[in-house]
Amino acid sequence: MQAHASRQPRTLFLDTHDVARLIGILGLPACLRGLVDTLRADYLRWPEFDKEARIAAYTAQGTIELMPITDGTHYSFKCVNGHPGNGRYGLPTVMAMGALLDCDTGMIRLLSELTLSTALRTAAMSALAAQVLARRDSHSMALIGNGAQSDFQALAFACLLGVRDLRLYDVDRSASERLARNLAAAELPGRALSVRICESTAQAVRGADIVTTVTAFQGQTRVLDDSLVEPGMHLNAVGGDCPGKTELDPDILRRADVFVEFPPQTRKEGEVQQMAADFPVTELWRVLAGDAPGRARADQVTLFDSVGFALEDYSALRFLQAQAQARQVGTWVDVTPGQADPRDLYGWLQGELQGLAALAL
Amino acid sequence: MQAHASRQPRTLFLDTHDVARLIGILGLPACLRGLVDTLRADYLRWPEFDKEARIAAYTAQGTIELMPITDGTHYSFKCVNGHPGNGRYGLPTVMAMGALLDCDTGMIRLLSELTLSTALRTAAMSALAAQVLARRDSHSMALIGNGAQSDFQALAFACLLGVRDLRLYDVDRSASERLARNLAAAELPGRALSVRICESTAQAVRGADIVTTVTAFQGQTRVLDDSLVEPGMHLNAVGGDCPGKTELDPDILRRADVFVEFPPQTRKEGEVQQMAADFPVTELWRVLAGDAPGRARADQVTLFDSVGFALEDYSALRFLQAQAQARQVGTWVDVTPGQADPRDLYGWLQGELQGLAALAL
Ligand SMILES: NC(=O)c1ccc[n+]([C@@H]2O[C@H](COP(=O)([O-])OP(=O)(O)OC[C@H]3O[C@@H](n4cnc5c(N)ncnc54)[C@H](O)[C@@H]3O)[C@@H](O)[C@H]2O)c1
Ligand SMILES: NC(=O)c1ccc[n+]([C@@H]2O[C@H](COP(=O)([O-])OP(=O)(O)OC[C@H]3O[C@@H](n4cnc5c(N)ncnc54)[C@H](O)[C@@H]3O)[C@@H](O)[C@H]2O)c1
Numbered sequence: 001m002q003a004h005a006s007r008q009p010r011t012l013f014l015d016t017h018d019v020a021r022l023i024g025i026l027g028l029p030a031c032l033r034g035l036v037d038t039l040r041a042d043y044l045r046w047p048e049f050d051k052e053a054r055i056a057a058y059t060a061q062g063t064i065e066l067m068p069i070t071d072g073t074h075y076s077f078k079c080v081n082g083h084p085g086n087g088r089y090g091l092p093t094v095m096a097m098g099a100l101l102d103c104d105t106g107m108i109r110l111l112s113e114l115t116l117s118t119a120l121r122t123a124a125m126s127a128l129a130a131q132v133l134a135r136r137d138s139h140s141m142a143l144i145g146n147g148a149q150s151d152f153q154a155l156a157f158a159c160l161l162g163v164r165d166l167r168l169y170d171v172d173r174s175a176s177e178r179l180a181r182n183l184a185a186a187e188l189p190g191r192a193l194s195v196r197i198c199e200s201t202a203q204a205v206r207g208a209d210i211v212t213t214v215t216a217f218q219g220q221t222r223v224l225d226d227s228l229v230e231p232g233m234h235l236n237a238v239g240g241d242c243p244g245k246t247e248l249d250p251d252i253l254r255r256a257d258v259f260v261e262f263p264p265q266t267r268k269e270g271e272v273q274q275m276a277a278d279f280p281v282t283e284l285w286r287v288l289a290g291d292a293p294g295r296a297r298a299d300q301v302t303l304f305d306s307v308g309f310a311l312e313d314y315s316a317l318r319f320l321q322a323q324a325q326a327r328q329v330g331t332w333v334d335v336t337p338g339q340a341d342p343r344d345l346y347g348w349l350q351g352e353l354q355g356l357a358a359l360a361l
Numbered sequence: 362m363q364a365h366a367s368r369q370p371r372t373l374f375l376d377t378h379d380v381a382r383l384i385g386i387l388g389l390p391a392c393l394r395g396l397v398d399t400l401r402a403d404y405l406r407w408p409e410f411d412k413e414a415r416i417a418a419y420t421a422q423g424t425i426e427l428m429p430i431t432d433g434t435h436y437s438f439k440c441v442n443g444h445p446g447n448g449r450y451g452l453p454t455v456m457a458m459g460a461l462l463d464c465d466t467g468m469i470r471l472l473s474e475l476t477l478s479t480a481l482r483t484a485a486m487s488a489l490a491a492q493v494l495a496r497r498d499s500h501s502m503a504l505i506g507n508g509a510q511s512d513f514q515a516l517a518f519a520c521l522l523g524v525r526d527l528r529l530y531d532v533d534r535s536a537s538e539r540l541a542r543n544l545a546a547a548e549l550p551g552r553a554l555s556v557r558i559c560e561s562t563a564q565a566v567r568g569a570d571i572v573t574t575v576t577a578f579q580g581q582t583r584v585l586d587d588s589l590v591e592p593g594m595h596l597n598a599v600g601g602d603c604p605g606k607t608e609l610d611p612d613i614l615r616r617a618d619v620f621v622e623f624p625p626q627t628r629k630e631g632e633v634q635q636m637a638a639d640f641p642v643t644e645l646w647r648v649l650a651g652d653a654p655g656r657a658r659a660d661q662v663t664l665f666d667s668v669g670f671a672l673e674d675y676s677a678l679r680f681l682q683a684q685a686q687a688r689q690v691g692t693w694v695d696v697t698p699g700q701a702d703p704r705d706l707y708g709w710l711q712g713e714l715q716g717l718a719a720l721a722l
Contacts, residue, residue, distance in 0.1 A: 009452060015695045020713035055416055057431045059464045064436045066427050070418045075425045077440060079460060081467020091370060091466050092703045097696045099440060103420045105452050106442020111472075113696040119706055151707035175704055182707050334376045335458045335474040342453045343536055345480055346512035346543050352381035 010332040014112040014320060018330045022323050023116070029159040029189060032152075034323070035124035036131075036160060038315045043128075045071065046285040049311060053265035056242065061085060062218070063242050067098075069310035075101040078114050078313040082242060084216040092148050093216045094118060100317045108335055110321045114313060119149050121316040122308060123156035125261075126236045129304040130161050130210060132287050132294035133259060134234035138209035140165035144201055144223055145215030145239055146175040151182050153212050153238070158188055166195045167204040170215075173197070202228055213247045214238040220274075226251035231299035241307040242269050248303075250274040256301040259284045259294075261309035270305040281305070371693040375473040375681060379691045383684050384477070390520040390550060393513075395684070396485035397492075397521060399676045404489075406432065407646040410672060414626035417603065422446060423579070424603050428459075430671035436462040439475050439674040443603060445577040453509050454577045455479060461678045469696055471682045475674060480510050482677040483669060484517035486622075487597045490665040491522050491571060493648050493655035494620060495595035499570035501526035505562050505584055506576030506600055507536040512543050514573050514599070519549055527556045528565040531576075534558070563589055574608045575599040581635075587612035592660040602668040603630050609664075611635040617662040620645050620655075622670035631666040642666070 014022075023031050054067040062083030069076055078098035086093050096114035101107060130138070141163045143150055147170070157163040166183065168176040176197045183195045198204035205211050205228045213223045216239060223239070226249045235256060240246040248271045260266040260281045272279055284304070286292035295302050324330045339348035375383075384392050415428040423444030430437055439459035447454050457475035462468060491499070502524045504511055508531070518524040527544065529537040537558045544556045559565035566572050566589045574584045577600060584600065587610045596617060601607040609632045621627040621642045633640055645665070647653035656663050685691045700709035 013694075016698045017695060017713060020698075020710050021717055023710065024714040024717050050418060052416070055413070055427070055429060057411060057429065057436055057464075059431075059433055061465050062467055064429075064431070064462055064464070064467055066416070066429050066438055068416060068418065068425075068427050070420075070425070072420055075418055077427055079438060079462070079469070081462070083465075083467050086466050087703045089466055090701075090703060091468060092698070092700070092706060095467055095469065095697045097460070097469055097472070099458070101425055101440070101442070103418075103425070104422050104444075105447050105450055106423055106425055106444045106456055107452060108440070108456065108458055111458070113698075115696075115698055116706065116710065147704040148706040178702065178705055178708070182705075182711070185711075333374075334378060335476075336456045337377045337381075337453070337474075337476055339453070340451075341539065342448045342451060343508040344539055344543075345453060345477065345509040347539070349381050349384065349477065350543070350546075352378060353385040356382055356385050 009107055009336050009338060011108045011335045012110045012321065012324060012330045013333040014324055014330045016113040016116060018324065019113055019116045019320065022320065022327065022329050025327055026323065028155060031120060032124050032156050032159055035121055035316065035319055036128050038319045039124055039128050039312060040288060042311055042315045043285045043288050051262055053268060054310060067310035067313055069314050070103060073103055074318065075103050076314040076317050078310065080114065080118060084218050094148065098313055098317055100321060110317060111335065112317060112320055114316065117316045117320060119152040121312045122149060122238060123152035125312050126153060126212065126238060126304065126306060127156040127160040129259060129284055130157065130234055130236060133302040133304055134161065134210050135232055135295065135298060138234065139163055140208045141210040141212060142167045142204040142208040144169050144204060144211065144213045146170035146179040147216060149214045149238065150179050153214055154183055155186060157210065158193055163210065164191050164193055166193060167198050167208060168195065169198045169201050169204040208233065210234045210236060212236040212238060215247060218245060220244065220246045222249045223247040224252065225249050226255065229255065229301055231301065233301055235301065235303040236306065237271050237303060238306045240271050243273060246271050246274055256303040257282065258303045258305055259287065260305050261307060265309060266305055266307050269307045272305055370468055370697050370699060372469045372696045373471045373682065373685060373691045374694040375685055375691045377474040377477060379685065380474055380477045380681065383681065383688065383690050386688055387684065389516060392481060393485050393517050393520055396482055396677065396680055397489050399680045400485055400489050400673060401649060403672055403676045404646045404649050412623055414629060415671060428671035428674055430675050431464060434464055436464050437675040437678050439671065441475065441479060445579050455509065459674055459678055461682060471678060472696065473678060473681055475677065478677045478681060480513040482673045483510060483599060484513035486673050487514060487573065487599060487665065487667060488517040488521040490620060490645055491518065491595055491597060494663040494665060495522065495571050496593055496656065496659060499595065500524055501569045502571040502573060503528045503565040503569040505530050505565060505574045507531035507540040508577060510575045510599065511540050514575055515544055516547060518571065519554055524571065525552050525554055527554060528559050528569060529556065530559045530562050530565040569594065571595045571597060573597040573599060576608060579606060581605065581607045583610045584608040585613065586610050587616065590616065590662055592662065594662055596664040597667065598632050598664060599667045601632050604634060607632050607635055617664040618643065619664045619666055620648065621666050622668060626670060627666055627668050630668045633666055
C-alpha cells in the first residue's frame with residue numbers, strides 16, 4: 001500500500017482486530033443490543049429488499065456461500081464458509097468477509113472481516129426471534145453444541161432475554177469446559193449466570209425454557225429428539241444450515257410452530273428441508289411487524305429454524321460502518337483507482353508507474 | 362490494523378497500487394501474455410469448473426454483480442459494477458474487487474482490487490478469442506468506444522495479434538483524443554502503431570480486419586449496423602454485457618458465427634439476448650480445445666460475444682496471487698481471527714481486548 005492521490009475514492013477496511021476493538025469500545029452487551037435494534041429496524045423494512053437465497057458451492061469438506069442483498073440504496077454481500085472438519089487444520093469452522101457498496105455508483109464503501117460479526121449477528125438474530133417467540137418468563141436455556149458460536153449465543157440470551165441458568169452439552173466435553181470457563185469470567189450486567197455442564201442432551205434439555213442447538217456436523221443428525229421437547233419450550237435451531245445438514249428430529253417440526261427468515265432459502269437449508277415443500281412456516285418479519293402471531297399460548301412449542309440470511313449481514317455491515325466511522329476505527333484502503341478522468345484508467349496506471357520509477361531513483 | 366498473533370491465518374491483500382506495481386514490474390505486454398496463457402490453460406480445464414451465470418442486482422443507475430466459480434480446489438468470486446453514468450460523480454463506469462479461497466478449508470487466501478485486473482483480463486480474453494477467430498493476416502482494428510477499457514484492448518491487440526493500424530471512434534471526441542494520446546506515448550515492442558481518430562463508426566470500420574465495440578450505454582443501441590460489416594471481419598463485442606444492454610444490430614448475429622463464454626450467462630446478457638433461446642452459438646473453450654472449428658474461411662464473419670465470465674476472474678486472481686507472492690508485492694492482513702483453539706473465538710476476542718487495554722495503560 002502506498003500514499004494515495006487526493007482524488008482516490010477510498011474504502012474503509014475493518015480487519016478482525018478493528019472489529020474486536022469496536023466490540024471493546026462499545027462493550028459486548030451494547031454491541032448485541034445495537035445489533036438487535038439494527039436487525040429489527042431492517043427486518044421491518046423487509047418488503048424494500050431485493051432478496052434471494054444465497055449461492056453456495058458444496059464440496060466434500062464443506063460449503064462456501066455468497067449472500068447478496070440490496071434495498072436499492074446499499075448493496076451488501078458476505079462470503080462465508082462452513083467446514084466442520086477445520087479443527088484438524090487449527091482453523092475455525094466458520095470464517096467470513098463482506099462488503100457494502102453504494103447502489104448509485106457501485107463504489108465499495110466498506111470491506112470487512114465478518115467472522116466475529118457473524119457470531120454476533122447470529123446470536124443477536126436468535127435473541128430477536130426469542131423476544132417474540134419464547135415465553136416471557138424464560139430463564140433457563142440448554143445450549144447443545146459448545147463451539148465458536150456458543151459463547152455469543154449464551155451471552156446474547158443472558159443480556160437480552162434474561163436467561164441466567166445455562167446447561168451445556170457437547171459431544172466433546174472439553175468444548176463445554178472451554179465455554180463454561182469463558183462464561184464464568186464474563187462480566188455481565190445484573191444477576192450472575194449459573195452454568196452447568198451436562199452429561200447428555202436429555203439432561204441439559206429437561207425443564208429448560210429455551211433450547212439452542214448450534215452443533216457442526218456434516219450430515220443429518222438428531223441432536224434433539226422429539227421425546228425431549230416439552231410443552232412451552234422455544235427451540236432456537238442454529239446449526240442446521242445447508243442441504244443435507246439438520247439437527248432436529250422431524251417429529252419436532254410437526255409439533256412446533258416454525259418461524260423462518262426467508263422461506264425460499266430455509267426450505268433448502270433449514271430443518272424444514274426434511275418436510276414437504278408446502279409445510280407451513282411463518283416469516284419472522286411478519287411477527288416483528290405485528291402481521292402474524294408469534295407465541296400465542298404458554299404451552300406452545302415454537303421453533304426458530306435459523307439458517308442465516310443476507311439481510312442480517314447487511315445489518316451487521318451497516319452497524320459496523322456507522323460505529324467505525326463514529327469512532328475512527330479501521331484503515332482507508334484503495335481498492336479503486338483514482339484517475340481524475342474516470343475514463344483514463346490507463347493514464348492513472350502510467351502515473352503510478354512513473355511515481356514508482358521516481359521512488360526507485 | 363495491528364501486530365498479529367503468531368497463529369493468525371493471514372490473507373494477502375492487493376490494493377490498486379499493488380496491482381499497478383505488479384504490472385510495472387512485469388511490463389504490460391508480459392502481463393497480458395501471462396494472462397492469455399493463464400486464461401487458455403484454465404479454459405482448457407473447462408469441464409473441471411462448477412459454473413453458473415453471475416448473480417446481478419439491477420438498479421436504475423447500473424448493475425452490481427457477483428461472479429463465483431470453483432474447480433473444487435480453489436474458489437473465487439468477483440464483485441463488479443457497471444454504471445455508465447458514473448462519470449458525473451468522477452467515478453469509473455466499472456469497479457471491482459474479489460477474493461480467492463481454499464475449498465478444503467474456506468480460508469480466504471487473497472483479497473484484491475479487480476478494477477485494473479478486469480481491464481487486463483477482458484483485453485486478454487478478447488485477444489485469446491481473436492487468436493482463433495480473426496484472420497491470421499489481421500493488422501487493422503476499429504475501436505468503437507474509447508473509455509477505460511479501450512486502451513487495454515488496443516494494447517492487447519497490438520502486442521498479441523500484430524494489430525498496428527487502429528481507427529478510433531467515440532461519440533465523445535475527447536475520449537478518442539485521450540486514447541490516442543496514451544497510445545502515442547505507449548512503448549510497444551516491434552513496429553509503431555498508426556492511430557487515427559474517425560468521425561463516425563462507418564469511417565472507423567471500413568476495411569478493418571477486426572472491429573472491437575466497447576461502449577457503455579444503458580439500453581439497446583446499434584453501435585454497429587449490419588451494413589458496415591464486411592466479409593472476413595472478426596467482431597469483438599465487449600460492451601453489451603447485461604440484460605437490455607446490447608451494441609449490435611441483430612442482423613449481424615444472423616450473418617456471423619457466434620462464439621461465447623458460458624451460454625447460460627451469454628443468452629441473458631450478451632448480444633444473443635436479442636435472438637431465440639436456441640440460436641446457435643459455439644462455446645469458445647471447445648475451439649481452444651480443438652473440439653469445434655474457429656474460423657474456417659477467410660470470408661466468414663466471426664463474432665466473440667463477450668460478457669465477461671467468472672472463470673476469467675479466477676484466472677486473473679490466480680495469476681495475481683502467483684506474481685505477487687513471487688515478487689513480494691502486497692500486504693498481509695487479518696480477516697480471520699487467530700484463536701489457538703479454533704472453537705475459542707470468544708477467548709481470542711478477550712485476548713485482543715486485554716491487549717488493547719494494556720496498550721491504553
Ligand atoms: N444459522 C446461522 O445463522 C448460523 C451462523 C453461524 C454458524 N452456523 C452454524 O452453526 C454451527 C456451529 O458453528 P460453530 O462455529 O460454533 O462450529 P464449531 O465447530 O466451532 O462448534 C461446533 C460444536 O458442535 C459440537 N457437536 C457436533 N455434533 C454434536 C452433537 N451431536 N451434539 C452436541 N454437540 C455436537 C462439536 O463438538 C463442536 O464443539 C455450524 O454448523 C454453522 O454452520 C449457523
Ligand atoms: N465483456 C466484458 O468482459 C466486459 C468487461 C469490462 C467492461 N465491459 C463493458 O464495456 C463497456 C465499456 O466499459 P468502460 O469501462 O470502457 O466504460 P467507459 O464509460 O469508461 O467508456 C465507454 C465509452 O463509450 C462511449 N460511447 C457510448 N456510446 C457510444 C456509441 N454509441 N458509440 C461510440 N462510443 C460510445 C462513451 O462516450 C465512453 O467514452 C461497459 O459497458 C462495460 O460494462 C465488458
